[in-house]
Amino acid sequence: xxxxxxxxxxxxxxxxxxxxxxxxxxxxxxxxxxxxxxxxxxxxxxxxxxxxxxxxxxxxxxxxxxxxxxxxxxxxxxxxxxxxxxxxxxxxxxxxxxxxxxxxxxxxxxxxxxxxxxxxxxxxxxxxxxxxxxxxxxxxxxxxxxxxxxxxxxxxxxxxxxxxxxxxxxxxxxxxxxxxxxxxxxxxxxxxxxxxxxxxxxxxxxxxxxxxxxxxxxxxxxxxxxxxxxxxxx
Numbered sequence: 273x274x275x276x277x278x279x280x281x282x283x284x285x286x287x288x289x290x291x292x293x294x295x296x297x298x299x300x301x302x303x304x305x306x307x308x309x310x311x312x313x314x315x316x317x318x319x320x321x322x323x324x325x326x327x328x329x330x331x332x333x334x335x336x337x338x339x340x341x342x343x344x345x346x347x348x349x350x351x352x353x354x355x356x357x358x359x360x361x362x363x364x365x366x367x368x369x370x371x372x373x374x375x376x377x378x379x380x381x382x383x384x385x386x387x388x389x390x391x392x393x394x395x396x397x398x399x400x401x402x403x404x405x406x407x408x409x410x411x412x413x414x415x416x417x418x419x420x421x422x423x424x425x426x427x428x429x430x431x432x433x434x435x436x437x438x439x440x441x442x443x444x445x446x447x448x449x450x451x452x453x454x455x456x457x458x459x460x461x462x463x464x465x466x467x468x469x470x471x472x473x474x475x476x477x478x479x480x481x482x483x484x485x486x487x488x489x490x491x492x493x494x495x496x497x498x499x500x501x502x503x504x505x506x
Contacts, residue, residue, distance in 0.1 A: 315368040319345040327368050330376050331356060334470035360469045375469050393433045394463055397421075399452070400437050401466075402459035403445030405502070412499035413459060415473035417466030419504065422477050429477070473497060476504035 324345045331337035337352035350366035357364045360375050405416040423429035423436045445451050474496040481501050493505035
């Protein structure tokens with residue numbers, strides 16, 4: 273009788289272990305399948321659709337992509353994504369994964385939206401862009417925003433956007449109060465593009481108007497590009 277009870281107990285324990293193992297294996301398979309599905313939602317070579325078209329549109333606007341906006345993730349799109357990734361400190365794999373899509377400021381196909389940057393920073397940068405460069409070519413407005421962001425990353429300047437913009441004597445538009453003007457939709461869009469990683473200034477941390485600048489020091493700075501009335505330099 274005693275041996276029979278032990279046998280029954282062992283059988284029960286084995287059933288419990290078998291059930292637990294079955295549950296674990298099923299969960300593992302389901303999780304792996306979920307990960308594979310999530311991975312497949314990322315745009316990569318061979319992908320087609322609206323997300324690819326959005327990626328191409330943004331990269332073409334920012335100067336990374338020169339091909340057709342056809343919604344087909346081909347070699348040119350891969351190279352453009354790699355170029356964007358290199359310039360923005362991302363893993364260079366040519367795949368528009370979560371971090372790359374976030375840097376582009378677009379929605380990914382899995383349905384999660386990406387950050388458009390701190391709202392207060394976006395509003396402040398929009399005001400600076402409008403005050404300093406309204407009437408300039410669109411790329412020039414983006415470049416002004418990029419200069420502010422480049423300064424945040426540079427150890428010679430304050431490490432916050434507000435610190436950079438309100439640094440004493442940094443921007444005429446702050447000194448004369450134009451920073452308080454209401455930015456238009458173009459300035460807001462330019463500020464967002466700068467936050468998303470487009471830098472038409474090519475890493476500049478200064479800009480000036482050659483027709484009005486009298487400071488000899490600013491003329492000595494290495495020029496990166498001229499857009500409209502502004503010369504950008506490092």
